[in-house]
Amino acid sequence: MTPGVVVRGLSGGYAPGRDALRDVWFAAEPGQIVGVLGPNGGGKTTLFRALLGELPIRHGELVLPGRPAYVPQTERARLDFPVSAFDVVLMGAYARTPWFRRVARGDRAAAHAALERVGLAGEARATFGALSGGQRQRVLIARALLQQAQVLLLDEPLSGVDGVSAARIAALFAELRNEGRTLLLATHDVRQASDWDRVLCLHNRQVDFGRPVAVLSPETLRETYGGELIVLEGGGRAVGVGHHAH
Amino acid sequence: MIDLSALYIQRALLEMLLLAVPAGLLGSWIVLRRLAFFTHAVGTVSFPGLVLASAWGISPQLAALSAALGFGAAQERLVRTRRLAADAATGLLLVGALAAGVVLASDVYESGTEVDTLLFGSLIGLSATDLWLTALVAAAAVALDAALRRHWLGTGFEPGSARALGLRPVLADRLLLTGTAAAAVVALDAVGALLVTVVLVVPAATVRLLTDRLVRLQLGAIALAAAEGVGAVALADALNVGAGPALAVLGGALFAAVAGATALRARAVTA
Numbered sequence: 001m002t003p004g005v006v007v008r009g010l011s012g013g014y015a016p017g018r019d020a021l022r023d024v025w026f027a028a029e030p031g032q033i034v035g036v037l038g039p040n041g042g043g044k045t046t047l048f049r050a051l052l053g054e055l056p057i058r059h060g061e062l063v064l065p066g067r068p069a070y071v072p073q074t075e076r077a078r079l080d081f082p083v084s085a086f087d088v089v090l091m092g093a094y095a096r097t098p099w100f101r102r103v104a105r106g107d108r109a110a111a112h113a114a115l116e117r118v119g120l121a122g123e124a125r126a127t128f129g130a131l132s133g134g135q136r137q138r139v140l141i142a143r144a145l146l147q148q149a150q151v152l153l154l155d156e157p158l159s160g161v162d163g164v165s166a167a168r169i170a171a172l173f174a175e176l177r178n179e180g181r182t183l184l185l186a187t188h189d190v191r192q193a194s195d196w197d198r199v200l201c202l203h204n205r206q207v208d209f210g211r212p213v214a215v216l217s218p219e220t221l222r223e224t225y226g227g228e229l230i231v232l233e234g235g236g237r238a239v240g241v242g243h244h245a246h
Numbered sequence: 247m248i249d250l251s252a253l254y255i256q257r258a259l260l261e262m263l264l265l266a267v268p269a270g271l272l273g274s275w276i277v278l279r280r281l282a283f284f285t286h287a288v289g290t291v292s293f294p295g296l297v298l299a300s301a302w303g304i305s306p307q308l309a310a311l312s313a314a315l316g317f318g319a320a321q322e323r324l325v326r327t328r329r330l331a332a333d334a335a336t337g338l339l340l341v342g343a344l345a346a347g348v349v350l351a352s353d354v355y356e357s358g359t360e361v362d363t364l365l366f367g368s369l370i371g372l373s374a375t376d377l378w379l380t381a382l383v384a385a386a387a388v389a390l391d392a393a394l395r396r397h398w399l400g401t402g403f404e405p406g407s408a409r410a411l412g413l414r415p416v417l418a419d420r421l422l423l424t425g426t427a428a429a430a431v432v433a434l435d436a437v438g439a440l441l442v443t444v445v446l447v448v449p450a451a452t453v454r455l456l457t458d459r460l461v462r463l464q465l466g467a468i469a470l471a472a473a474e475g476v477g478a479v480a481l482a483d484a485l486n487v488g489a490g491p492a493l494a495v496l497g498g499a500l501f502a503a504v505a506g507a508t509a510l511r512a513r514a515v516t517a
Contacts, residue, residue: 052410070410077404081278082458088403094396095412127458128403147411 004182009060035193038202044186068151069144074136079129092146114142134165258369262475267384268429270468273450289442293347314427367438367490437490448497
């Protein structure tokens with residue numbers, strides 16, 4: 001079977017001689033959703049950069065089934081850029097489109113289909129910056145769908161989105177899991193992570209990895225979040241964490 | 247009435263029409279990528295180079311291009327080694343270049359009235375070589391935009407995803423800055439060292455107020471830059487003023503009018 005994501009002993013960082021992330025070992029199979037938990041600066045985005053091939057790796061190895069697709073947080077995008085939702089989705093086909101050609105008709109049709117899949121077929125011509133936060137997030141997910149990647153890396157995909165968008169996104173994640181794609185979702189929400197297949201806890205190193213029921217103990221969360229953790233004891237479980245500010 | 251039979255008028259009009267191409271294509275990216283201050287700086291740092299070129303009898307374009315490339319290298323080094331923000335480094339170099347130009351022009355070479363021409367441009371005496379150089383930059387702007395627009399769009403929209411989308415953000419951005427520097431250098435004839443942004447920023451910034459689509463922005467900026475350029479040549483000829491200041495007045499007035507009208511319209515919609 002094609003592996004989803006295999007990370008063996010990963011250590012690396014941008015600054016010479018200093019690892020931003022070290023000793024990460026995990027394997028996510030096709031059709032699994034992995035929640036990546038950690039505090040601000042704990043290494044979630046650094047891990048994604050490593051998987052995208054943008055982080056200098058000093059030790060370890062990565063096995064990936066092709067180039068992953070990356071879905072950023074919507075606030076990282078320029079809302080004043082003159083692009084429609086459709087224009088943004090089409091970016092997902094740039095890598096396979098020669099510079100001297102228009103994006104292929106098949107890719108344009110696939111872009112419309114991706115927008116339809118995230119429930120935004122009627123917003124294709126809308127300016128990206130004029131959409132709601134949840135709609136913008138769905139457009140960025142549609143862009144990742146057009147990349148046709150087996151692995152999707154999503155940075156806080158449910159953070160700050162409205163209820164309709166959150167439900168639509170969660171349903172889409174389930175569909176993608178059934179298609180055999182591997183999803184890594186950076187999040188601060190412990191309760192969300194408890195619904196997924198695996199959880200990876202990072203604090204500049206790997207704290208733990210495994211099934212949510214085994215990993216999400218108050219002890220592991222304290223080790224992961226340190227002073228940022230706010231534990232609400234509900235039914236004997238840790239259900240809340242510290243804020244996330246950008 | 248403008249005398250279209252005069253060679254200097256024909257050349258001035260052709261120069262402005264050719265400049266409209268980089269003004270629309272690259273100017274749109276300059277506005278979208280927030281490079282207006284960089285563009286202004288590239289023009290201004292060429293001033294001491296132009297003074298030296300005039301005194302030593304060397305090509306002004308070559309001197310200006312050398313100054314622009316030196317500026318880019320110095321800015322990168324300042325940002326990298328001194329931990330200065332890019333805009334602070336730009337401001338520092340801009341002021342230094344202006345001061346050096348003034349000292350060279352007034353105290354070393356006593357350039358006199360020629361300083362006005364270097365700072366604000368003159369379309370009288372354009373040579374065929376000047377026009378060919380502008381045509382070359384216009385063609386390069388078309389080629390760069392065609393080859394790199396997806397890179398510039400994806401990187402400008404959200405730089406963190408650019409490489410994951412298969413784009414090459416660093417190379418594409420360096421070529422955008424190089425293209426901007428080249429466009430600024432050929433615009434010096436028309437508008438001088440201090441008014442480069444009047445050509446490369448103002449038309450695109452004006453059209454940006456009216457559209458949310460990139461293609462319309464670029465085509466509209468080309469058309470507006472051409473119209474403003476022709477209007478400025480006519481105004482300069484009629485009033486016996488420099489084309490650069492005439493273009494600045496025209497472009498500024500039109501921008502203010504469009505900005506006012508769009509603000510009023512937005513207020514009416516929300517009321």
